[in-house]
Amino acid sequence: MKRMKGVTVPHLKSTADSVPTRMTDLDIAVYPMVQHIGAPCKPVCRPGDAVYVGTLLGQASDGLSSPIYSGVSGTVDKIEDILLSGGGYAPAVYIVPDGKMTPDPAITPPVVTDLQSFIKAVEHSGVVGLGGAGFPTGVKLGVKDASRIQEIIINGAECEPYITSDTRTMLDRDQDMLEGIHLLQKYLQAKKIIIAIEKNKPKCVRAMRDITEGNEAAFVKVLPSVYPQGAEKVLIYHTTGKVVPEGGLPIDVGVIVLNCTTLAAIAQYIRTGMPLVEKCITVDGSAVMHPQNVIVPIGATLEAVFNFCGGFKAQPGKVLYGGPMMGVSVPELSMPVLKQTNALLALDGRDAAPVDATNCIRCGRCTNVCPVGLAPVSIAAAYGSGSMETLQKIHANLCMECGCCSYVCPAKRPLVQQNKLAKAALAAWLKSNR
Amino acid sequence: MNQKLQITVSPHIRSSVTTGSIMLDVIIALCPALAASVWLFGARALYITAICVLSCVLSELAFELITRRTPTVGDLSAIVTGMLLAFNLPVTIPEWQAVIGSVVAIVVVKQLFGGIGCNFANPAITARIVLLLSFSGTMTNWTKPTGFSGGELISSATPLAAEPGASPSLYDLFLGTHGGCLGETCALALLIGGVYLLIRKVITWQTPAAFIGTVFLISFFVGGCSFEAALYQILSGGLMLGAFFMATDYATSPPTASGKIVFGIGCGLITAAIRLWGTYPEGVSFAILFMNILTPYITKLCARKVFGAVPAGKIRKA
Numbered sequence: 001m002k003r004m005k006g007v008t009v010p011h012l013k014s015t016a017d018s019v020p021t022r023m024t025d026l027d028i029a030v031y032p033m034v035q036h037i038g039a040p041c042k043p044v045c046r047p048g049d050a051v052y053v054g055t056l057l058g059q060a061s062d063g064l065s066s067p068i069y070s071g072v073s074g075t076v077d078k079i080e081d082i083l084l085s086g087g088g089y090a091p092a093v094y095i096v097p098d099g100k101m102t103p104d105p106a107i108t109p110p111v112v113t114d115l116q117s118f119i120k121a122v123e124h125s126g127v128v129g130l131g132g133a134g135f136p137t138g139v140k141l142g143v144k145d146a147s148r149i150q151e152i153i154i155n156g157a158e159c160e161p162y163i164t165s166d167t168r169t170m171l172d173r174d175q176d177m178l179e180g181i182h183l184l185q186k187y188l189q190a191k192k193i194i195i196a197i198e199k200n201k202p203k204c205v206r207a208m209r210d211i212t213e214g215n216e217a218a219f220v221k222v223l224p225s226v227y228p229q230g231a232e233k234v235l236i237y238h239t240t241g242k243v244v245p246e247g248g249l250p251i252d253v254g255v256i257v258l259n260c261t262t263l264a265a266i267a268q269y270i271r272t273g274m275p276l277v278e279k280c281i282t283v284d285g286s287a288v289m290h291p292q293n294v295i296v297p298i299g300a301t302l303e304a305v306f307n308f309c310g311g312f313k314a315q316p317g318k319v320l321y322g323g324p325m326m327g328v329s330v331p332e333l334s335m336p337v338l339k340q341t342n343a344l345l346a347l348d349g350r351d352a353a354p355v356d357a358t359n360c361i362r363c364g365r366c367t368n369v370c371p372v373g374l375a376p377v378s379i380a381a382a383y384g385s386g387s388m389e390t391l392q393k394i395h396a397n398l399c400m401e402c403g404c405c406s407y408v409c410p411a412k413r414p415l416v417q418q419n420k421l422a423k424a425a426l427a428a429w430l431k432s433n434r
Numbered sequence: 435m436n437q438k439l440q441i442t443v444s445p446h447i448r449s450s451v452t453t454g455s456i457m458l459d460v461i462i463a464l465c466p467a468l469a470a471s472v473w474l475f476g477a478r479a480l481y482i483t484a485i486c487v488l489s490c491v492l493s494e495l496a497f498e499l500i501t502r503r504t505p506t507v508g509d510l511s512a513i514v515t516g517m518l519l520a521f522n523l524p525v526t527i528p529e530w531q532a533v534i535g536s537v538v539a540i541v542v543v544k545q546l547f548g549g550i551g552c553n554f555a556n557p558a559i560t561a562r563i564v565l566l567l568s569f570s571g572t573m574t575n576w577t578k579p580t581g582f583s584g585g586e587l588i589s590s591a592t593p594l595a596a597e598p599g600a601s602p603s604l605y606d607l608f609l610g611t612h613g614g615c616l617g618e619t620c621a622l623a624l625l626i627g628g629v630y631l632l633i634r635k636v637i638t639w640q641t642p643a644a645f646i647g648t649v650f651l652i653s654f655f656v657g658g659c660s661f662e663a664a665l666y667q668i669l670s671g672g673l674m675l676g677a678f679f680m681a682t683d684y685a686t687s688p689p690t691a692s693g694k695i696v697f698g699i700g701c702g703l704i705t706a707a708i709r710l711w712g713t714y715p716e717g718v719s720f721a722i723l724f725m726n727i728l729t730p731y732i733t734k735l736c737a738r739k740v741f742g743a744v745p746a747g748k749i750r751k752a
Contacts, residue, residue: 004741161447233741233742245742246742247744316439317439318439318442324446325445326445329441329442330439331441345446347446354442355448358453359506359549359550361511361550361684362551362684362685363684364684364688364689367689367690368691368738370738371741372740372741375689375738394737395743398742403444406444407445408449408451409448410449410451411453412448416444
């Protein structure tokens with residue numbers, strides 16, 4: 001089988017052995033009502049309300065949405081619009097914690113008896129794609145005909161540099177993952193469960209082989225450490241050989257991909273009834289004093305998390321949600337940890353220094369590393385000349401924004417940025433032509 | 435804490451390879467051949483190379499200053515062009531002709547089309563052809579390499595035009611101890627440079643393999659299934675220099691692996707045809723220039739297959 005292309009990135013996973021410590025002391029907790037792909041949640045609390053760990057703050061709206069729960073106990077201070085990292089605004093619930101972290105007394109494990117109640121429970125758990133995508137897991141698992149599912153891939157590739165939070169899930173929460181695998185086998189009748197791990201994590205491979213031992217339908221697949229190994233379409237192709245067609249979803253080829261932390265979170269909810277209220281995140285980067293893994297209540301501000309890690313040893317030039325290849329740079333440290341946050345990186349001035357683009361030398365590196373086989377140079381040219389027909393013909397819409405092209409470009413051209421603009425322009429053009 | 439944080443689109447790390455680092459690698463890869471040329475043809479080889487490099491760099495700088503563009507001399511590409519042009523000239527060439535060649539390469543072929551990456555033909559190759567057509571006498575005044583023995587420079591025919599019986603041995607061809615342009619004769623030095631470029635991933639194997647392979651195969655069969663005839667062809671003339679350093683030029687060759695193979699085979703076919711049946715003794719420059727012109731079409735025909743792509747109009751709505 002011909003492997004999809006990609007790039008070799010520095011791993012920088014120095015926090016892999018850092019057993020996460022739990023952070024509980026917060027001054028403020030902030031819950032934007034958008035922590036998933038899709039429409040914002042509707043706030044269901046009012047200023048002055050007392051809340052506990054696990055109390056519902058935002059009700060899922062219709063479609064691609066997922067409920068949001070409080071990660072602290074305390075009092076609702078205000079509900080106010082907040083700037084999101086994507087540039088938009090959404091209402092956010094601000095909570096002043098009482099420091100006691102009292103669990104909501106109303107919490108009981110959900111009653112799960114069949115597929116229907118299992119999906120319902122996953123929807124209520126507030127779990128979304130925790131690898132960073134934020135796709136509501138209940139929606140993903142709620143396929144109309146569960147018999148279409150042939151393989152479920154548990155994504156433990158963790159191909160982004162720096163990030164080790166999934167590594168910690170596989171090492172520290174292996175029992176949660178085992179329970180999760182049993183749930184998938186029981187309710188989704190999953191015929192095959194494949195745990196896919198990049199080969200730079202031998203400890204995780206061992207841990208996962210241990211929990212799948214004796215389980216005939218579940219096994220570990222070790223993949224080369226090539227970025228973007230963990231991207232959905234890449235992972236599906238490299239573990240099953242199946243190609244997700246343009247415009248299709250993994251389920252169209254009988255596959256569902258779940259991040260390993262997502263799976264552990266589902267299992268934990270089914271067992272305890274405590275929804276998704278905390279996240280293990282990797283705090284790293286050249287500006288961080290003590291890089292480490294931390295279990296953080298969702299809603300904690302970035303400033304509080306960095307302070308918990310000893311503050312900054314250098315003035316941060318750039319702060320990221322997620323890894324350096326696909327992470328989103330944030331404008332303010334007052335922004336909170338979200339459900340899908342798996343890492344916070346603070347890069348010092350040197351690492352964050354902007355790069356100047358020079359002439360394209362037509363070396364073809366971008367074209368040759370693109371996992372999808374696109375030609376970023378052609379996309380940029382077609383977008384520049386406004387030729388939407390060309391963009392459509394060269395499948396600009398299939399760009400997954402993994403960043404390989406920009407990464408390898410010797411002229412340091414902003415190729416991903418141009419791809420994003422081209423994709424948006426193409427989508428708008430297709431919509432108006434429909 | 436109220437400092438300004440930068441907002442940029444991902445990715446937030448970049449590889450350490452830059453245009454300048456690539457050009458530096460090419461310069462390093464050309465050094466064995468430069469050393470060999472000094473050994474073979476004497477200090478004048480270095481002198482001619484210096485003249486070409488200097489006039490390339492200065493004409494690039496002058497053009498960019500006059501047209502008020504950002505100077506790009508720092509990317510070292512003009513140095514590469516200068517070295518490659520010099521390697522394609524006989525050591526006896528008058529200085530002023532070398533300067534004209536450099537100006538043609540940089541100003542006409544490179545800068546007038548928009549600078550680095552925008553030229554459709556290889557600057558050094560085109561300049562060499564311009565000089566060859568303009569100054570046929572001095573451009574074909576092949577010198578027998580006696581520089582290393584301290585002797586006089588003696589004119590001789592290039593091995594490709596040599597009378598049967600007077601041609602150098604395969605060993606001479608491999609070491610470069612025969613007549614020819616100053617940087618093209620030592621196949622060994624060029625191979626060392628080529629291997630360096632392959633290891634550094636500046637070039638890929640497809641173009642040189644397809645180019646040299648095609649010339650080898652054609653010479654092998656035309657020469658009556660003779661390995662010696664085939665080896666003779668691939669070791670002589672400008673083939674090694676052309677295949678590793680000129681045909682692999684980024685801007686003027688296709689980007690994909692399949693495109694590079696087509697490009698290399700095309701170069702090989704034309705080179706062999708000119709050598710075996712054409713009027714000119716050597717065809718590498720013409721072959722590369724001709725394939726440069728075909729490059730946009732090859733690029734289009736040899737595009738990579740898009741993963742999971744469905745023809746427009748047949749896309750199922752998810």
